[in-house]
Amino acid sequence: xxxxxxxxxxxxxxxxxxxxxxxxxxxxxxxxxxxxxxxxxxxxxxxxxxxxxxxxxxxxxxxxxxxxxxxxxxxxxxxxxxxxxxxxxxxxxxxxxxxxxxxxxxxxxxxxxxxxxxxxxxxxxxxxxxxxxxxxxxxxxxxxxxxxxxxxxx
Amino acid sequence: xxxxxxxxxxxxxxxxxxxxxxxxxxxxxxxxxxxxxxxxxxxxxxxxxxxxxxxxxxxxxxxxxxxxxxxxxxxxxxxxxxxxxxxxxxxxxxxxxxxxxxxxxxxxxxxxxxxxxxxxxxxxxxxxxxxxxxxxxxxxxxxxxxxxxxxxxx
Numbered sequence: 667x668x669x670x671x672x673x674x675x676x677x678x679x680x681x682x683x684x685x686x687x688x689x690x691x692x693x694x695x696x697x698x699x700x701x702x703x704x705x706x707x708x709x710x711x712x713x714x715x716x717x718x719x720x721x722x723x724x725x726x727x728x729x730x731x732x733x734x735x736x737x738x739x740x741x742x743x744x745x746x747x748x749x750x751x752x753x754x755x756x757x758x759x760x761x762x763x764x765x766x767x768x769x770x771x772x773x774x775x776x777x778x779x780x781x782x783x784x785x786x787x788x789x790x791x792x793x794x795x796x797x798x799x800x801x802x803x804x805x806x807x808x809x810x811x812x813x814x815x816x817x818x819x820x
Numbered sequence: 821x822x823x824x825x826x827x828x829x830x831x832x833x834x835x836x837x838x839x840x841x842x843x844x845x846x847x848x849x850x851x852x853x854x855x856x857x858x859x860x861x862x863x864x865x866x867x868x869x870x871x872x873x874x875x876x877x878x879x880x881x882x883x884x885x886x887x888x889x890x891x892x893x894x895x896x897x898x899x900x901x902x903x904x905x906x907x908x909x910x911x912x913x914x915x916x917x918x919x920x921x922x923x924x925x926x927x928x929x930x931x932x933x934x935x936x937x938x939x940x941x942x943x944x945x946x947x948x949x950x951x952x953x954x955x956x957x958x959x960x961x962x963x964x965x966x967x968x969x970x971x972x973x974x
Binding site: 688689696697699700701703704707708711714720727730731733734736737738740741742 | 842843850851853854857858865881884890894896
C-alpha cells in the first residue's frame with residue numbers, strides 16, 4: 667500500500683514538474699527555499715505559542731499558521747526540484763543532496779507524509795485543542811527532519 | 821464600516837507584529853519576500869492553466885495553488901513589515917516604499933482585501949468552475965496591484 671501511495675504522490679510530483687517546466691532552475695531553487703522558509707516561520711509561530719509558551723496562545727494566529735504550513739506542504743513544492751537544480755547555480759546556493767534526484771520515489775513518500783501530517787496539524791489547530799496541536803506539531807516536525815536527515819547537506 | 825474592518829485587520833496586523841518581534845529585521849524582509857514570491861509562483865500556475873491555457877487545466881493543481889495563495893494571504897504577512905524594515909539592510913534589498921510604514925491603516929485595508937479575494941479564489945477553485953476561477957483570479961490580481969502601485973518602488 668505504501669508503494670502505491672508513493673507512486674501516486676510521485677505522479678503528482680511529476681505532474682507538478684511539468685507545470686513548473688517554465689520556471690528556470692535558479693528560480694526553482696529560490697522558490698523552493700521561499701516555500702520552506704515560509705513554512706519554517708509559521709512552524710516557529712506555533713512552537714512559540716503552543717510548545718515553548720514564549721508567546722501567548724492566539725487561536726487565530728495558530729490556525730492561520732497551520733493552514734499555511736498545510737497549504738505549502740500540499741502545493742506541489744516537489745516540482746521545484748527539477749532537472750538542473752542539483753547544485754548551486756551562480757550565486758544561488760542550495761543545500762540539497764544530489765542523492766535526492768536519484769530517489770524520487772522515496773522523496774515522494776516523504777513529501778506525502780509531510781502533507782498528511784500538515785493536514786492533521788491544520789485540523790487540530792482549527793479545533794483549538796492545544797494538547798492535540800502539540801502532538802500534531804511534533805509529527806510535522808518529524809516529517810521535516812526525515813527529509814532533512816536524508817537529503818539536505820549541512 | 822470600512823474603517824471598522826480596517827481597524828480590526830490593523831489590530832490583527834499589530835498582534836502579528838508582536839508575535840514576529842523575535843524575527844530580526846533582515847530576516848523579516850527575506851520572509852515577506854519568500855511569502856510573496858511563493859504566492860506569485862502559485863498565481864502563475866493558475867494563470868497558465870485558467871487564463872492563458874498554456875498548460876492543461878488540472879483541478880488538483882489549481883485548487884492546491886489557490887489554497888496556498890489564500891493561506892499565505894491570511895498568514896499575517898503584515899507582521900513582517902516591522903520597525904527597521906523600511907529600507908535595505910546590508911545585502912538584503914527591499915522594494916518597499918517607506919510610505920507604507922506611515923499608512924498602516926490603509927495597508928491593513930489593502931491586506932484585508934487581498935485575504936478576502938484570495939479566500940474567494942480558493943472557494944471557486946474548489947468548485948472547479950473555470951469561468952468563476954478566472955473572475956476570482958482577476959480580483960486577487962487587482963488586490964496585489966493595488967498595494968504594489970501604492971507601496972512598492974520600481
